[in-house]
């Protein structure tokens with residue numbers, strides 16, 4: 244562990260934590276990643292951010308950022324070599340749709356038992372409407388806002404990944420070829436593979 248760098252409390256398979264790790268990695272920000280156990284959250288993490296969600300970035304000077312999008316924006320404000328901050332206003336709007344209605348549909352589709360008072364039978368279809376919107380954009384260009392990757396792609400694909408994985412055969416049979424290709428490309432990217440690597444220690448450096 245490098246004692247002089249930032250510390251990110253994270254969970255490998257959390258889509259919010261994934262997007263934060265990808266932005267920190269892309270911005271080449273040295274930080275250690277602490278993989279948390281949800282059943283035994285570290286006291287220091289809860290001290291820094293009592294709401295208890297990951298990701299939480301605790302900076303060298305003690306400042307705390309505990310929302311994934313704020314971590315991304317902070318990292319990219321330091322260094323944005325691939326111009327992920329392009330189309331900022333429209334990107335923010337689409338991410339809002341993802342984090343709002345699409346995430347709500349995803350949770351109801353994936354974990355209907357968590358919503359005993361709701362009828363979740365339309366959740367997959369509700370989520371599908373957002374997938375269709377992405378498909379229309381991706382039919383025009385490789386990434387959501389053009390040929391180049393923006394923060395929208397990075398912030399959204401971890402959630403589409405989760406939605407796809409609930410029932411992979413169903414997802415693969417959809418007539419959404421551009422979305423399927425986009426998802427596969429991001430899942431195979433060096434960036435994603437780097438931030439998904441299983442850690443050897445805890446914490447361990449994000450960038451070796």
Ligand SMILES: N[C@@H](CCC(=O)N[C@@H](CS)C(=O)NCC(=O)O)C(=O)O
Pocket residue numbers: 254256257258259260281295296297298309310311312
């Ligand atoms: N709005 C937050 C949401 C983060 C979030 O909900 N993370 C989940 C894991 S994917 C979490 O930590 N949940 C707390 C828990 O399950 O105890 C962000 O963007 O960082």
